Amino acid sequence: MKTRLLPLSLALTTLLVLPAGAFSDVPAGAWYADAAQICVDRGLLKGTGEDTFSPDNAVTLAEVMTVAVRLHYQAHGGTGDPPAAPDNWGTGTLTTPTGAVLLAFNTCDLDRGLTYRYDQETPRRLHLYLTVSPEERAALTPAGGPAQAVLTLNGVTVLTGGLAPAEGSANRMEFMADPGSDYTAFNRELSAFLPAPAAGLWYRDALWYAREHGMVDSQPMEASFEEPAARQDLAEWLCSALPQSALTPINTVDSLPDSIDPEVLALYRAGILTGVDNTGAFAPARTLSRAELAAVLARVADPSLRVVLPTGGVS
Structure with missing residues (x-):
């Protein structure tokens, strides 16, 4: 589906690289602490301030796009942050x-x-x-x-x-x-x-990379990049970023109570996404927190963390 990009806000977000253990708002025993550490170590997530991770903050479309770009870049041999957008873009x-x-x-x-x-x-x-x-x-x-x-x-x-x-x-x-x-x-x-954002906008480089590598055209986004992302957005961006080799099935999932989207099913089969209740419902319109995003990305980065679903069903 072709993307329609709406005007982008000029708000800036501070993104700092810190060990997850250095974040004052990530308790050592938190359910997401290990996942956050993996994401920081792999360069997939960064902090929101000098020593904060903001685990309860709603994830924005810009953040989902940015982590997808990092995954794509790393999957294709890149290290560190993806290249910067040209100064003359836009x-x-x-x-x-x-x-x-x-x-x-x-x-x-x-x-x-x-x-x-x-x-x-x-x-x-x-x-x-x-x-x-x-x-x-x-x-x-x-x-x-x-x-x-x-x-x-x-x-x-x-x-x-x-x-x-x-x-x-x-x-x-x-x-x-x-x-x-x-x-x-x-x-x-x-x-x-036309969609080029202002120089200095924190996700400008990610948007340029996504456009250059054909990641944006498949995303049916109808809102500003600074709006909260839904679980469906995350599934689509992940599938635009990951090679097929990263989606090796470990589960048999033919359908979900609320989704038959092939990209969502592929991520369930790979043990990267799981349901929100005991029926395996996906809840495509539900937003997600940075802690939840960290858990999903950790499964991408470390296949040993992927979830084997109960035989004959999903969860």
Whole structure:
């Protein structure tokens, strides 16, 4: 299912690497303490403050995505944190043919009022509009018609065309693509440009990695990344991250009381997920705590912790 990404909040979360035993809010005898230690040791989870793990906090979609990215990266030979997103992700420029910057913008620069449209008639032609200051408009108003311009998204040249003041507006500039343009590069880069969050957002790198490795398109997310994640979200992200070799069945599970989702069943069969009651119900819409997330991730990291379900049923 194709993902729809909504605007992302700019709130920052501190993520610190500490031994689980150093967290003041993880008692030594807590049911999740060993799992938290495994996750910290494997680089899958980090703290929420200088010495806190926040085991009772609801897990957000951003956290689920981030741990899935770490799992994917490690499964493909990576060590440490995944690579950082390029600085030019989510940026755009209009330049002269010789490279002089005329206008710069990004996906979080709402003051620019970035919009675009295509001509309804043939040939198809892109029109991109940006709000500018009076000084910029005066400097960019060419004599004798539209000035030649090059449109770049994410550091990639995507179109050439002309730049001129937009008709009917005192503070808008219009970029018009050349007739007969090839929109392949524009469409490709636009799909990456639009969801790019602000530089400095703590999960920016994870989102870039997930998009680059095809992990996002299968996630049917309809909420902000900072909303609580459901158990269904966790199942989908885990299956997008794990190779088939990590899902070797140890249980026989053909259906659940409240789910026949193949990804959920695969995780039950592998002993990674278990039910919330004695019927084996999955409770796909239920949120989960960081302690619960640690327990699930520890089973991924250490197969000896995986749960063998009762013969003839699930639990």
